[in-house]
Amino acid sequence: MTPTEIVLAAVSALFINFDQQAATELLDPGYIQHNPYVPTGAAPIIGFIPALKESGLEITTHRVIAEGDLVVTHNTYENAQLFGAEAWVAFDIFRVANGKVIEHWDNLQVPVVETASGRSMVDGATEITDLDKTAENKALVTAFVTDVLHGKAPDKITDYISATHYHQHNPNVADGLEGLGAFIGYLTKNNIAFAYTDTPIIVAQGNFVFTASEGVFGDAPTAFFDLFRVENGKIVEHWDTISEIPSEMAHENGKL
Known part of the structure; x- marks a missing residue:
């Protein structure tokens, strides 16, 4: 699997299928966490999966770009009260090594409906070209x-x-x-x-x-x-x- 395929499989396991077994196979045990509020290691996030499922969390991925061992996803999280708000717009960065996701960074912001440009925080072009x-x-x-x-x-x-x-x-x-x-x-x-x-x-x-x-x-x-x-x-x-x-x-x- 390519780094992009590995990351998308991990995202699905964590936030769509809520599959602890699949997440365990895709995340390195030494998973390095940069989200300020989540302890480092794979165990904390895998252990949180049942609560995520119970909460009704939904994720929409708008864009994915990759270079080398890094994969960036542009996401919207809804029913995300467990993350501190009803909805978030987020960029997630994942680093892949030896077929597993080994490191994660993210940055989340509450979406704004009425924007200065009239554009949403996630609409626009999605196709990778050139x-x-x-x-x-x-x-x-x-x-x-x-x-x-x-x-x-x-x-x-x-x-x-x-x-x-x-x-x-x-x-x-x-x-x-x-x-x-x-x-x-x-x-x-x-x-x-x-x-x-x-x-x-x-x-x-x-x-x-x-x-x-x-x-x-x-x-x-x-x-x-x-x-x-x-x-x-x-x-x-x-x-x-x-x-x-x-x-x-x-x-x-x-x-x-």
Whole structure:
């Protein structure tokens, strides 16, 4: 099985079929957990499966991209009160080794219905194309993260984002460069800190590039998980989840 097949089988075992035996076969016993609220190891999450089934949890996977041993899924969780809210939009990252899922990161955000762009947090393009441009698109987004999100050369933003069409799924930002500029202006006017400081994970497949970053939003340490779609050498679509990083976690693995 490919890493993608292994991950999708694990997701099905955990959140669709609620199959503890299948999950035991697919998760490495030393499963490294980065969700702040779940203890590390395979046993805690496998032991939680009956409660997940009883809760009526439902998962919808909107996008899957993979590179090497990393697989990223873009999901909606519903009937998710056990996770602390009725629904969540999430990016989950899984690392696969020796035929098993060995590590997991995620970032969850409560979905917003009325968004600045009129787009939902999960709709939009899903088809993976331009596989021959994976390296080129990854380099583009990596440079965008360095120059714009990390603040090395923010004036170069038009080198990376399309000036003619930029579809935005962040609920607080309208479409286009104008919408992004208005959001940044609002943050500046209200003295709201917003900074990316480290981006340790970048995963690319064809026209999609995913990044997982740490930084600051307001007064809080924050995790930013972003998915970008590239077309003709420019970023044309963006999804994300933003979540505060708690000071105390159920393990010592860190958020990222």
